[in-house]
Amino acid sequence: MLDVREYVLKTPPGGVKRYDHEALCDLLKVEDYSRVIFEQGVGREAIVRVYPSNPLMDVRAVDVDDLVMDARGRITLGTYFDGSPLRFRLFDPKTGNAQRGAVFGTTGAGKSRLVQAILIACKASGIVVHLADLKHGQSVPEAKGNVATRVTTQYETILMLRGLVAEAERRMTSYAEMGRSGFVINSPDPLTYGIVDEANRLLEKGAPFRDEAALLIKELGRTGRSVGVGIIIAAQAGHLDELGGSDTLRGMLKEGEVILLRWSSAMMQQLVSDGLLPRGESLQPIPKVVGQVRRIRRYNEQRADDEDDVNSQGMLYHLTGIRPTSMARTYVVGSIEPCTGYDPVILDLYGPHAPPGETIDLEEHMTAKERQTAGGGPQEGMAGAGPDPEPEPEPDISRMSTAQRILAALPADGLAEVDLMAVLEADGGRRIARASVRTNISTLRAKGLIARPDETKLIVPAPAD
Template identity: 70%
Template sequence: MSAREEIREYVLKTPPGGIRRYDHDALCDLLGVEDRSRVIFEQGVGREAIVRVYPSNPLTDMRPVRPDDLRMDADGCVRIGAYFDDEPLPFRLFDPDTGNAQRGAVFGTTGAGKSRLVQAILAACKQNNIIVHLADLKHGQSVPEAKGQTATHVTAQYDTILMLRGLVAEAERRMTAYGALGRSGFVIGDPDPLMYGIIDEANRLLEKGAPFRAEAATLIKELGRTGRSVGVGIIIAAQAGDLAELGGSDTLRAMLKEGEVILLRWSSSMMRQLVQDGLLAKGEALQPIPKTIGRVRRVRRYDAPAAQSANKANSQGMLYHLTGGRPASMARTYMVGSTAPTPGFDPVILDLYGPTAPPGEPIDLARYVTVKEAEKGMRPRAGALPTTAPTLPDPDPAEAPQTPQGPPTIARRILALLPPDGMSVPDLLEALNADGRGTRPVRRGTLLTTLSTMRDRGQVARPDETGLVRPLPADQLV
């Protein structure tokens, strides 16, 4: 008899709206099954639910990931695993219908398989010529094979902030350029490539007490809000008891509702938070993911022989794709890398990346060190900070090289218009709309956002008591 024929299936009628409370242990006891992982509950359509009892956990033996799994299809998806019924598990990297990059998050406890999943996503990005700027905040140990496989690779929190500033600046550059072209969406390779910022162990950056928590949350939220429409996406992988630990739940709630959210082994508080924040629909019931697969330990009589589990496999990689088409169906990632620890870089993972150089150029981290930070001696680990403050772009439009993306950026136009003694924001807005160098009017909100970015780069000073915005010489500290 085949394993398929041994599966027991029960179709249940549920109350209107589906199952709102679900006790998996009680269900297993009712069915007389000690190995909880063999019983799969899935809410169906309307008032129907299905319970399947497998002869062994259907996700125990997962095949290795293959390069063709990581090739992006016409829907912008790669395949990172499979559901318990062998249906492939998609992960979207690009939405061709809207032209959007994705916002994604991978949550799970220690040892749940986050880093292996991140390795698969990184390899998929490289294979599909997607530029990746990576932060590995476990001192580079979380995804060590990724070193040299991404355009930017940082391991320190301050470097990660500089990287995020660079990503936000790139998104703003694209917004300005596309606006000048009259384009409302992103097209891969015309003229810019798809790009991602990926942060592994993001909880270290966003947890309470982290030195750059507030700015990190703001930058990630900004990328999630505006970067996706210009092909600059953001993905985080984190350990967290609930979303409030990650810079505040409101920071991530809107970002994740329409993104790619993967939940591996979780805590009960995380589950409550996901339901409260609407990332999991009310009435959905998720089967717990145990740390090990096999029979549960029972209380036994004194001197009775201990029952040995026939299967002690780790559940690493078992997950729920909360924003996918089957949010309450258990799945598992394909096997990524060697099954046992290796003394150095894992050769299986290196083969998955391939021998070619990664696409894109690294972010010049020193460019995004503010002048105040430079004055304090702060500098990126990944590169030497110049002895002077960041160099200003040439304010002379005659000497500014024109790019194929269209007219000069708003920032360059501001530097060309600002006199040494400064200009008020209303006058600057009027001058921008009268200089004849833009294809559409500049709005006040756009101007204020651009000035904020220029202040971070040390290009302009904050308005003084007179309300004037002044340009900063390259050697002036603020």
């Protein structure tokens, strides 16, 4: 058992809102400030613990079992300083709601590895993910092929977000027709998430799609969650006003899952003033280097070569959890040292199986003006941008949506449902559940792309104008 000194304090009514951590450590004669943990309890009780070394320095590697969603919709991302699990909720089975989430952290704080853990958890739990990696795909490169949709430019991200909003609206209409007021996971639709990494690039002042991006994210946070379409953003911890405007995320974050890694002072002031922390609440700072002792050295005294090595990656506060002022740390995700290519440890965590869900058809969500400008193809580096004088290649079934595959499979005289299912099983694409096929058929009929069933009960393409 660790040699831990523990002091139980009686505090003034309402508890301690502000305290000087360095002064507390000096009072306890502890040079390494990271060894001292202060935690305010309920009412007038607080606890100060002094550890022989920082308890978060030796966390274990993450395991896939940690990341499989439990019966209460949670995954385990790491541990608090006292060994209790750090849990992050992806789904609330009591309300049927997907979550809204945000991860903030400065450069090198461990944000990308935490996003990797969430992505791995989604794949392991059967959750469909549509991912925007706005660092040109570099933040989480191993996600390629492990999520339903992966985009790397701001314009593609806008099309992806439009697709997610359209899916949320489709579900609302469909559920209303069923007489259903809430979301039931996998009946018929899967839990789905849009995840935007490096969201500050999309939402910062001067970004080309800032206003629409803020509107779409806010819409998903407001209405998507009740139909199983959640949204998570990860961003540099600068200032909330840089993320689409002062009120874009405020309401969304207060009831979602918010994680704060190493931060800037401006971000902390904003979080407090926006009510994510009680006004005046104190968080123990997360230093860049844990265990570093600031002291004067003698003239001939040498400092250790590794004294300034960055080692606090993954240390965080779960601001909307049950212990918002208690420091925690994520489990180790992936290799410790940088790899020359894809990280084999992370790839092993993802596993070889195909990701759940279908790719969002980005071109379907372009406006008429955008189609004209792009010559019929997506902009800003998307495949197919601009006119192509060459003959069109054969369609790539692996990149086609279910709706596209259904339309491609239907002959002019139609097919019975059982025959359509057989064609879709044999076309070389991903297996599609019958419920998903039926939902897409209903949507195609509503759009006038498939005729209403006649007395033969065949699924027939709509006649050409």
